[in-house]
Amino acid sequence: MANRDDEPRSGLADAAGRAALFPARAAARAWRGPLEQAVDEVLSAPEIARVLDRALAGSLPEEIARSLVRHRVLERIAAELATSGELERLVTAALATPKTLELTDRVLASDETQSVLRHVASSPELRDAIARQTTGLAEEVVGGVRASAVRLDDRAEHVVRRPPRTVRPVYGGIATRAIALATDAALTIVLFMSIVGVASLIGSLVGGLRPAWLVGALLASGWLLVVGTYFVLFWSSAGQTPGMRLLCVRVFGPEGQPPSVGRSLVRLVGLLLSIVPLFAGFIPVLFTEQRRGLADFLAGTVVLYEDARP
Numbered sequence: 001m002a003n004r005d006d007e008p009r010s011g012l013a014d015a016a017g018r019a020a021l022f023p024a025r026a027a028a029r030a031w032r033g034p035l036e037q038a039v040d041e042v043l044s045a046p047e048i049a050r051v052l053d054r055a056l057a058g059s060l061p062e063e064i065a066r067s068l069v070r071h072r073v074l075e076r077i078a079a080e081l082a083t084s085g086e087l088e089r090l091v092t093a094a095l096a097t098p099k100t101l102e103l104t105d106r107v108l109a110s111d112e113t114q115s116v117l118r119h120v121a122s123s124p125e126l127r128d129a130i131a132r133q134t135t136g137l138a139e140e141v142v143g144g145v146r147a148s149a150v151r152l153d154d155r156a157e158h159v160v161r162r163p164p165r166t167v168r169p170v171y172g173g174i175a176t177r178a179i180a181l182a183t184d185a186a187l188t189i190v191l192f193m194s195i196v197g198v199a200s201l202i203g204s205l206v207g208g209l210r211p212a213w214l215v216g217a218l219l220a221s222g223w224l225l226v227v228g229t230y231f232v233l234f235w236s237s238a239g240q241t242p243g244m245r246l247l248c249v250r251v252f253g254p255e256g257q258p259p260s261v262g263r264s265l266v267r268l269v270g271l272l273l274s275i276v277p278l279f280a281g282f283i284p285v286l287f288t289e290q291r292r293g294l295a296d297f298l299a300g301t302v303v304l305y306e307d308a309r310p
Contacts (some may be wrong), residue, residue, distance in 0.1 A: 270295030
């Protein structure tokens with residue numbers, strides 16, 4: 001019963017409160033326009049402008065900035081914008097505006113940007129970085145080829161010889177030699193075709209060569225000359241051809257030095273004899289302890305991995 005009596009009393013109190021505040025509300029509505037006009041007049045007064053100018057010329061901006069940093073206001077605002085997704089929307093809208101695209105095109109087409117790009121493209125640092133990346137990739141590829149060739153050497157030998165070797169051999173195997181020989185063959189073909197191209201150009205200027213058998217004889221003798229010079233020169237001077245250097249193998253004579261010119265010529269003849277009967281001259285590599293082929297037996301040479309010594 002007490003609760004029912006309190007309800008009419010509270011309703012009467014609320015009505016009385018609203019009735020009491022009605023004159024104040026009516027006055028606020030009546031005076032809203034003049035009050036706003038008065039505030040605008042005060043804020044637009046020259047005195048207020050001078051006061052603000054003196055305040056901004058003093059330490060007030062620094063104090064405001066320090067206060068913003070101390071209370072992490074900007075971080076809180078950025079976090080709130082990022083959480084609500086408003087920051088992404090604002091950035092996307094700003095980037096999609098025609099003004100932004102026009103400004104970007106103007107910056108990219110400016111002389112200063114072109115000068116910076118030319119400076120970066122021609123800088124030694126960029127060239128060194130590209131060279132390092134290219135060299136590193138080439139070394140990885142060549143290193144992988146070398147490792148695969150060494151594994152193939154052992155596997156090919158394990159097929160025909162038992163038991164397998166317990167230590168890493170020092171003599172170059174058949175897979176390593178085959179890859180090196182294929183590389184050298186490709187290089188000699190490129191070299192020979194370059195020489196033939198120059199000779200053909202010179203021949204066309206003088207009316208060509210006749211008869212046809214003479215051209216064939218010159219091509220055959222030129223091919224033998226190029227191949228012979230290539231292998232004999234590299235074997236006798238460096239102990240390895242470019243293909244052998246790629247696979248890290250080297251040829252040695254009986255004295256532990258690169259073979260002489262005469263021994264290199266004998267080895268070249270042995271190489272040609274090994275190739276003619278379907279590469280049968282390389283079969284002894286699979287069965288001999290020193291992995292020697294027909295060319296090695298004739299010239300008294302051995303082929304070793306570069307990290308080994310005779």
